[in-house]
Amino acid sequence: MEAKGRPGNENVKITVQMLKSKTGQFDLESILFLKLKNIGICNLGCIGDCVNLERLDLSGNDISNLTPLASLKLLTALNLSANRISNLDALHSCENLQNLNLSGNLISSVDALRSLSELKNLETIRLKDNICNFSNPVCMNTSYRSAMLEIFPKIKVLDGERMSGRGSDLYQLCKDMDSSPKEVCSSGAVGERLGPKKWVEDGYWELKPVRKTQSDEAVEQFYNILKECRELNNKAADVIARTDRTLSSTK
Template identity: 45%
Template sequence: MEPRAEQGPEGEAGRVTAQLLKAKTGEFALDSILLLKLPGLGLWDLGCLGECASLEWLDLSGNGLSQLGPLAGLRYLAVLDVSANRLSSLEPLGACESLQRLNAAGNLLGSLPQLQGLAGLRRLESLRLHDARARLSNPLCASPAYPAALLGLLPGLRALDGQRVCGRGSELRQLCRDLDRSLERGAGGAGGAEPPGAALPWLEEGYWERRPARRGSVAEEAYRQFGEALRECRELGQRADNAIAQAERALGAPGSYVF
């Protein structure tokens, strides 16, 4: 039977307890939990969730949360989904210094100051406040100026609402736009062409250098599994090459026949 949240003061399920967390994860110590999924449980109070000090990945989507206070102590939290709740502020997340990806679509965020607390998160790369596929949004997203204003507040973002705004994809589009403008200037002929400006590098310095991987138990386990899968593929490929070579030798030997 699926574990549910503790009964609230009015008989309403919605409080996170140690028993709920242990039942969901199988972990005895709360500070040993790295990944936690609590979607659609009708949660209204995060209770002891702040005691999961090692938590790196958290799904709280589809609940009835109106505040995220207990999350302020989660220093290692990297991925957070709080979509489809009742949040009007994300201020406690300003203390989650490791946060990289945040989904807050489907809440009550109505103005840019309500996101001001995220401005100090240097590792935040992906933010979703609007999800057209899931039909989730925030009042803030109704303004046409919302994307530009948000990127001004969070210039380090690489993706906003599922669209890449920085990184390889955006740099390629910018490069194409620069080439188009150059061709347009050149098409005007010698008389109408604008004088060329100073040459700028297409890619920023150090773009192709390998970035140091972020450490984390969840990420390390994913890399390990990927490495094992890659090694198995290479072994299977070698076996296939050997089998093909043996078949070719057998077919090319004198006296061999194919029926």
């Protein structure tokens, strides 16, 4: 289903006063991280003056026109989930964008996404979120997945699922193993069904105003990779154990 804007405040426009109040910054160019979610924004106003923004969360509003975002060249993470967006042309200029959440909007065709194909740094894109029950009309198309991979051949994560890069092979293995006990259960055996695994952790879109050095980021990336490997290993072991229990119960 498509998510609409949140009830409550309506027709809110982003102003200089709002941005200064939310961030405590006197100069808009000093704002690096910004969260303006669920406050009824329908007009992005002067958001484009925050030219050094790196992370921006505008989820749960009533936004349809993204034109003011075109000047945000340094933006790396953008959450636009649960708005009223159908046109993405303005994001073509956000050349450093790496992570983009568009779930719960009004994007009706794959062609509407082609304007993003030149974003060489884009690694993660989400148009549907089964946990929040957010989607877009385009996701109903039977060729949606293949079309997305054609437009974004280097994408690493699509709708929370690893497509390439770290962990993709192991993810697919775990996914195949997940289906094994379900098949056994469908044949009459008793077993537990495994729930969905989220690949974007809770709090991913939380904006923390801390500028890190390259060495800090390298260390954090190493530990994130190590954490992913441990989680995948634990999941694989758990699936194997569940499968063994299910198969044993059928003997």
